[in-house]
Amino acid sequence: MNKSLFVIILLVLAVVGLYSQEQTWQAKIIDINAYLETNPSDTAARTALAYYYMMNNQPLLGLREYRVVVEADSSKTDAQAGILWALNSMEQYKTTIKLAHDLLQTYPEIAAIHNLVAFAYLKKQDTTIARYHYKMASDEAGHDLLARQTALEGLGWTNMLLDNTARALQYYSKAQSLNRVDIYGLTRLNTPRFTTAFSYSVPDSTGKAYRVSQSIRYRTWKADLAVDEFQLNNKHFRTIYMANLTKQFSTLQTGLHYAYADGNDARVYPASNIGLSVAPMLYYRSTLMKLDQSVNMAHYERFNGYQYSITPSLRRGKWQTAYTYSYHYQDNEAVGADTSKAIHRVQLSRTMYKGSELGLYGGYGDTAWTVDNYLNLTDAFDAKSKYFGCSLFVPLGDMIELTQYNEWGYSADWQYLFYLKLAIRY
Incomplete structure (x- = not known):
């Protein structure tokens, strides 16, 4: 026929x-x-x-x-x-x-x-x-x-x-x-789901970064690979290669994270970081409570870094709030020169029209050589000591997502960071 x-x-x-x-x-x-x-x-x-x-x-x-x-x-x-x-x-x-x-x-x-x-x-x-x-x-x-x-x-x-x-x-x-x-x-959860993402950021007046990432999610497993290229004055300065593997259970999420960085500064690179995370979660009536905890161990050419972070968070309805406390210990090469510090971060976000989300952020504490909530290495001598920011997440249909983040941070003076990410899900 x-x-x-x-x-x-x-x-x-x-x-x-x-x-x-x-x-x-x-x-x-x-x-x-x-x-x-x-x-x-x-x-x-x-x-x-x-x-x-x-x-x-x-x-x-x-x-x-x-x-x-x-x-x-x-x-x-x-x-x-x-x-x-x-x-x-x-x-x-x-x-x-x-x-x-x-x-x-x-x-x-x-x-x-x-x-x-x-x-x-x-x-x-x-x-x-x-x-x-x-x-x-x-x-x-x-x-x-x-x-x-x-x-x-x-x-x-x-x-x-x-x-x-x-x-x-x-x-x-x-x-x-x-x-x-x-x-x-x-059927959807039993089918592998892929996400390809591209991001561009301008952390200060002389630098810019490009990132490409690929993730696959199948049932309770998720694997991510990413490459981050940072340029200084339009010339290559540093590249980071990242790999993450997470596994979910009904009341718990666990993760293993690794990053390797190589760049032009012999005082710092090559460098690596390995991290473990665990996040128990609990529902109480209409509130979702999570307690993310992570341990990171970083090695740089002249020092090692050890960091513990804990992030309690609450989500109810359209609102979500979180607070992160991080303790970082830096084991320097020179005898008697070790340092330690605490970093604090707060977040408040609200779901808006058709799944879009508006977020507000603030933090203080020296973030140099630390790992942030998104597993990014802050490999800089003069990182921000206090900052505030805002983000907007916008889904465009079922496949495309845009995230835009603005941050105003203080190191020697106030600096503006611009970040834009495009994600394609399929």
């Missing part, structure tokens, strides 16, 4: 199928409306009518009928949930959230209400709050397999968005065991 003809036949069959389905719901609507003309107080029939309207893509009419049922009997929790369903269908998520909170004061055990308000929070990008309500729905679902599966898939999706792939896999697998069909989120 001609391929074009085959495609046309498939399209015709699809249209016919949709039309037939629409006619089926419309026929049911006509029949039940006729029945309600003589039995207007039959709330079960009116609830069914509301459902038929919803399935026929008429949420405004469905909302009207669900409200009639609730006005007649406010204990009809299926109709209460139907109102939330209709509001979500019309993208009235803020109204859904307000109404659901009132309902949950009276009916905290209704899984459908938790599932529907979780979806509204998810669409409003309040991911940790959505995860909490999906968890409540899972706990309260009992023998309601549809509510349980919806909750488990929601838990998988929200944990994936919160970068907890190990727990996401657990929930997706449970959801699939209830209904033997392919689940998009599980």
